[in-house]
Amino acid sequence: MAAKPKIAVYWTGGCGGCDVSFLELGVALLDVLAQIEIVFWPALVDTKRADVESFAPRSIAATLVNGTLRTEENVEMVHLLREKSQLVVAFGACAYQGGVPGLANLASREDILHRMSTNGFHPTPPPGGEREDAPPELLPQAKSLADEIAVDYVVPGCPPMPPLIGLLFDALLSGDLPAPSHVFAHDKALCEECPRTREDRVLSKVVRPHELIPDPKVCLLDQGMICMGPVIRGGCGAACPKAGMPCTGCVGPTPNAGDPGLAMISALGSLVRAGEEGPGAFAAEDKLLDALVDPLGTFYKYSLPAYVRTGRRSNR
Amino acid sequence: MAEAPFEPKIVAFLCRWCAGAGADLAGTSRIAYPSNAVPIRVNCSGRVEPEWVMEAFRSGADGVLIGGCHPGDCHYVSGNYKTRRRVYLLRKVLAEMGIEPERVRLEWVSATEGAKYARVMKEFVAELKKLGPLSLERKEKEPTAAPVLPRVGS
Known part of the structure; x- marks a missing residue:
């Protein structure tokens, strides 16, 4: 029997939701686990950075990275993992396009540190000298994974949905790999798989989700909710619109939409x-x-670092 | 040596039926106005995508002028109305990004308003000189991999 492929999972500036999302595979997870060898996964197994350093280059078949890049340590770790891995997968919205933590790019690093330190967090070592356990330095801006290292594949979503994770493991375990840079989701817009029907094709009011219990059959945009469906990839099964919540764009824009915010401005300009x-x-x-x-926060909720180069300077 | 005074770079998207013809008239009437703009003729101001405006900024423009037909005059009935709403929303987003919304200007210029086109250009150049050059913080490093995000038109 051939050796099982070695898999690593790492988190950078994330919330842990991506690590938990594997559980959503249900019993299929048992099949997956039986076919792989986990060599590094801080959320799950007790392995350290020194273990990764001891691996031979390209000895890990695939490393799945979740989280935005926020600290110097994040950057060091993903470079290390890149060197040790044949494939690197951006797993989840943060690694793909910066994610929700990427919204912090609207504030300067100095503003963020000031806000943190006035809340009792001290990012610098206390008086008395350097400490080994001092927190790593904060980067000037949050970055997506592809800003730092070559990324082979993307599993989008916040967190990735079971069908999309399944597509990744199908490809990895069968060896039938897609072209580089493949995003494991649909190329067509979410509207294509949304069961709601469009009637008016106009936006005659804007309501926020807490202000309306929407009609279960009618398009949310028709009802005044800012749904990102027209510019966002399908593949998630339209989970949010089915539950009466507008799409907030976690799977990322379709290849044709490009910049999701500018595409939404264009779409809303036509609909209003x-x-x-x-x-x-x-x-x-x-x-x-x-x-x-x-x-801005509505259109780029998961993708600010990938698309917006802010001209904002420190308020301090 | 004294530094050359700041001359703003402008990209002007002009519709072929009204604003473009108005700009032509300004030229054939020999009206003097600043030569800061690169005019790009489009069929309708409604064809101007917000993506193009940002692409102009990323390519070094300090301001973007969009010229369309007066309300009611659009050759395609409602293209200019769509543009007006897009520009309104785009300017709000630009402000949130930290880019002065005044850098995007929408003007109605008819085919007979060569003088108005010249006046708009003078005003816009003066305003951009006050705002100074646009500095978009560039990404420190472009992705090393094949781009994960295919962009429109690339």
């Missing part, structure tokens, strides 16, 4: 109606769009 179009409706249209609170 406040009465008959014309100069008489301009003020009402603007007011309608003003109800969209924090458009």
Whole structure:
């Protein structure tokens, strides 16, 4: 019997949700575990950085990295894992495009450290000298994995959904690997697999999810919810829209949409109606769009580091 | 040697039916106006994607002018209305990014308004000179792998 492929899973600036998401495979997880050898997975097995350093180059078949890159230690670790691995997979929205922690790029590093230290967190070693356990330095900005190392594949989602994780393991274990840079999700928009029906094709109001119990059959955009479905990849099974929540874009944009925020601006510009179009409706249209609170955070909830180069400087 | 004064770079997306013809008229009428803009003629201002505006900024533009037909005059009935809403939303997003929203300007210029085109260009150049050059913080390093994110048009 051939040796089982060696798999590593690592977390950087993440919440742990991606590590837990493997459990969602259910009994299929037992099949997967029987066919792989886990050589490094801080959330699961007691292995240390020194163990990884002792591995031969490219001896790990695939390393799955989740989390945004936020500290110098994150960067060192992913370079180390890249050297030791044949394949590196960006696992989850943070590793793919920066994720929710990437929204911190709207504040400068100095602002973040100030906010943390006024909450009792001291990022620098205490007086009395350097300590080995001092926290690693914070990077100026959060980064996606591909900003630092070559990424072979992407499993998107926050956290990745079981069908998408299944696609990854099917490919890894069968050896039938897709082309480099493949994203394990659909290329078509989420709307294609959403069971809701579009009727009006206009956006005549903007409501937030807590303000409305939506009709279960009608398109959420038609009902005034800012759903990212038109620009976001399918593959998740439209879990959120089915549950009455608008898509917030965790699977990332379709290849054709490109920048999800700019694509949404384009889409909403076409959809918004406040009465008959014309100069008489301009003020009402603007007011309608003003109800969209924090458009930047809404459009780039999972992808700010990948798309937005902020011009904002420190407020301090 | 004294540093050359800042001359803002402008990309002007002009619709072929109104603003583009207006810009032409400004030229054939020999109206003097600043030569800071690179005009790009499009069929309709409604064709201007927000992506193009950002691409102009990423490519070094300090301001982007979008010229369309006056309300009611759009050759395609409602293209300029869509543009107006997109620009309104785009400017809000730019402000959140830390980019001055005034760097994107939408103007209605008819085919007979060569003088207005010249005035808009003078005003816009003056405003951008006040704002100064746009500095987008570039990524420190481009991805080393084949790009994970295929971009439109690449």
